[in-house]
Amino acid sequence: xKDAQSFDHRPDPELGGALRAALEPxxxxxxxxxxxxxxxERALERGTIPTFEVLASWFRPGIAAAVAALILGFLFGRGxxxxxxxxxxxxxAPSEGPGLAAFITATDPPDASVVFASFVEQx
Amino acid sequence: xxxxxEDKDLVDHTLAGEREAFGxxxxxxxxxxxxxxxxxxxxxxxxxxxxxDGFLSALVKLAQYDARRPFGPWLMRIVANAATDRRRRRxxxxxxxxxPSLVGGGPRPDAVAIRSELGERLRSALGELPERRRTAVxxxxxxxxxxxxxxxxxxIPEGTVRSEVFHARRRLRTLLEDWKEQAK
Numbered sequence: 001x002k003d004a005q006s007f008d009h010r011p012d013p014e015l016g017g018a019l020r021a022a023l024e025p026x027x028x029x030x031x032x033x034x035x036x037x038x039x040x041e042r043a044l045e046r047g048t049i050p051t052f053e054v055l056a057s058w059f060r061p062g063i064a065a066a067v068a069a070l071i072l073g074f075l076f077g078r079g080x081x082x083x084x085x086x087x088x089x090x091x092x093a094p095s096e097g098p099g100l101a102a103f104i105t106a107t108d109p110p111d112a113s114v115v116f117a118s119f120v121e122q123x
Numbered sequence: 124x125x126x127x128x129e130d131k132d133l134v135d136h137t138l139a140g141e142r143e144a145f146g147x148x149x150x151x152x153x154x155x156x157x158x159x160x161x162x163x164x165x166x167x168x169x170x171x172x173x174x175x176d177g178f179l180s181a182l183v184k185l186a187q188y189d190a191r192r193p194f195g196p197w198l199m200r201i202v203a204n205a206a207t208d209r210r211r212r213r214x215x216x217x218x219x220x221x222x223p224s225l226v227g228g229g230p231r232p233d234a235v236a237i238r239s240e241l242g243e244r245l246r247s248a249l250g251e252l253p254e255r256r257r258t259a260v261x262x263x264x265x266x267x268x269x270x271x272x273x274x275x276x277x278x279i280p281e282g283t284v285r286s287e288v289f290h291a292r293r294r295l296r297t298l299l300e301d302w303k304e305q306a307k
Contacts, residue, residue, distance in 0.1 A: 023161045023261065025167060027167070027171060029150075036178045037142070043182050047184075
């Protein structure tokens with residue numbers, strides 16, 4: 001056993017044997033095997049639904065619920081914020097005064113009061 | 124180490140629900156798992172607890188085992204991790220200093236005592252090594268795993284495994300040589 005052998009790529013039987021003896025388990029082999037096998041069913045029960053799978057099982061319904069909520073929120077918000085569509089004729093018809101029709105059909109440049117009036121009427 | 128083809132067959136049978144197949148795997152790898160766990164933990168009772176944790180964890184994760192690779196290194200990785208976890212959780216004792224009576228001369232004991240004394244010295248020397256180093260040397264010189272397999276077990280580069288084994292061997296061989304000189 002020389003120091004040069006420390007980089008040897010093969011196991012050292014002498015050192016390995018001494019270490020094996022030093023690390024040899026103190027309790028009986030068969031008793032240990034029986035002890036592990038005694039926990040067999042319990043381990044499988046515990047391991048049937050690992051934590052990750054529990055999280056994964058909640059993940060998909062959670063994502064689906066979030067998407068559904070977003071769609072419903074979008075539709076509901078759109079219904080409230082968007083005014084009911086009006087026809088082009090209704091938009092053109094003046095409720096009072098010269099209004100938008102006068103603004104569009106006029107040949108002369110519009111007077112500022114006409115422009116202002118068309119805005120006010122639409123509001 | 125077990126036969127790879129047989130191991131894979133036993134894994135298949137275990138996955139099919141055959142309890143006995145897993146029992147054969149435990150019987151086959153128990154000694155190795157207990158030694159590796161003891162290399163990490165030092166205390167034999169803690170080591171047995173960790174080895175048991177490792178086996179049961181392997182049972183639960185068995186479907187994740189890649190049958191194209193050897194079973195032993197896969198299992199030893201789980202056992203070594205279980206031992207490391209237990210060591211962290213319990214803050215297991217650090218290496219106890221060598222008993223001066225074991226280091227110095229003293230009367231020459233009989234053969235059994237000599238063997239026991241060497242074992243005690245080696246365990247103490249192992250306990251003084253960093254955890255990764257002592258696990259690497261045990262996996263290499265005791266369990267016969269290759270550097271590449273140990274790299275997979277410990278999750279470190281192969282070059283680091285070579286370095287760890289080298290340093291561990293240098294320390295342990297010095298101790299072993301000193302002991303042989305004293306025993307003459």
